[in-house]
Amino acid sequence: MGRPKAFDETDAVLAAAALFADRVYAGVSVDDLVVALGVHRHSLYRTFGSKRGLYLAALRWRRENQLEPALAETPATGGLEALNRALNQEREALDLFLIAAVEQASTDPGVATEVGLFFTALDAAVARALGEDHAAGSPSVAEATAAILGHRLRAKATGRPD
Amino acid sequence: MARVTVDGQTLSVEIEGLDKLWALKSSLTIPLANVRGATVDPGVAKDSKGIRAPGTHIRGVITAGTFHIDGERIFWDVHDPAQAVVIELADERYARLIIQVDDPAATVALIVRALTESQDEL
Numbered sequence A: 001m002g003r004p005k006a007f008d009e010t011d012a013v014l015a016a017a018a019l020f021a022d023r024v025y026a027g028v029s030v031d032d033l034v035v036a037l038g039v040h041r042h043s044l045y046r047t048f049g050s051k052r053g054l055y056l057a058a059l060r061w062r063r064e065n066q067l068e069p070a071l072a073e074t075p076a077t078g079g080l081e082a083l084n085r086a087l088n089q090e091r092e093a094l095d096l097f098l099i100a101a102v103e104q105a106s107t108d109p110g111v112a113t114e115v116g117l118f119f120t121a122l123d124a125a126v127a128r129a130l131g132e133d134h135a136a137g138s139p140s141v142a143e144a145t146a147a148i149l150g151h152r153l154r155a156k157a158t159g160r161p162d
Numbered sequence B: 001m002a003r004v005t006v007d008g009q010t011l012s013v014e015i016e017g018l019d020k021l022w023a024l025k026s027s028l029t030i031p032l033a034n035v036r037g038a039t040v041d042p043g044v045a046k047d048s049k050g051i052r053a054p055g056t057h058i059r060g061v062i063t064a065g066t067f068h069i070d071g072e073r074i075f076w077d078v079h080d081p082a083q084a085v086v087i088e089l090a091d092e093r094y095a096r097l098i099i100q101v102d103d104p105a106a107t108v109a110l111i112v113r114a115l116t117e118s119q120d121e122l
Helices: A011-022 A030-037 A041-048 A053-074 A076-089 A091-102 A109-130 A141-158 B018-025 B104-121
Strands: B001-008 B009-014 B027-031 B035-040 B052-059 B062-069 B070-080 B084-089 B096-100
Touching: A011 A030, A011 A041, A011 A053, A011 B096, A030 A041, A030 A053, A041 A053, A041 B084, A053 A091, A053 A109, A053 B009, A076 A141, A076 B001, A091 A109, A091 A141, A091 B027, A141 B104, B001 B062, B001 B104, B009 B096, B018 B062, B018 B070, B027 B062, B035 B104, B052 B104, B062 B084, B084 B104
Parallel strands: B070 B096
Antiparallel strands: B001 B009, B009 B027, B035 B084, B052 B062, B062 B070, B084 B096
């Protein structure tokens, strides 16, 4: 309650986001977070309420400050390739959402909301990229979105950078 | 050991057995609106617990009762850290409850579900 914080909240959220992008939710312990964030356990609880509170903050930060701007700023003229490149620049953020989508989103409505907002932004960007030259035979928005996500999933599985 | 239940908009924590004696408390009742979250945290018992007053603390055996750290009041009832759950509160006598429950993952899931459902109703 109004106590001064001895740490930078954004730094802490980003450190947590990096951990959560690399492992399943249950695989990240509060001990891991305390070490990675460099904060005291009680400060972590005081600031974020719970591990889940910190996780949701990490998802929100990556979406609002990285993924949505990257998607919105990609010129429609570059097509899907430009979009894929832009997302590739935000790999860590994308990975956080891929793990969230396959794991916690099915059981946690808060996580499902975050993942849903990201998918909505991605669909909108894909629709723009497909644009006017949405010729016969070109993929639908859903197909193109799936291809972009699948591309990253496959790259991650094979350990290649893109 | 403690038992956590949710009834409507209220979270209840029942302290079971002899722990009532050690913790000097038999139950806590908290409106869901004052519950910020819950976390499975087996590592919590390793950290400094602060100053005990009142309650019982036998290192490695039991931590029970009210502890003060960083100007916050924390309720503890933990024998086995492997089953510890941290419940963060707002506008309550205690800043957080650190309690041992039978099934930590199920207890956290119960609280998260109650919190998301009560948010939906607002």
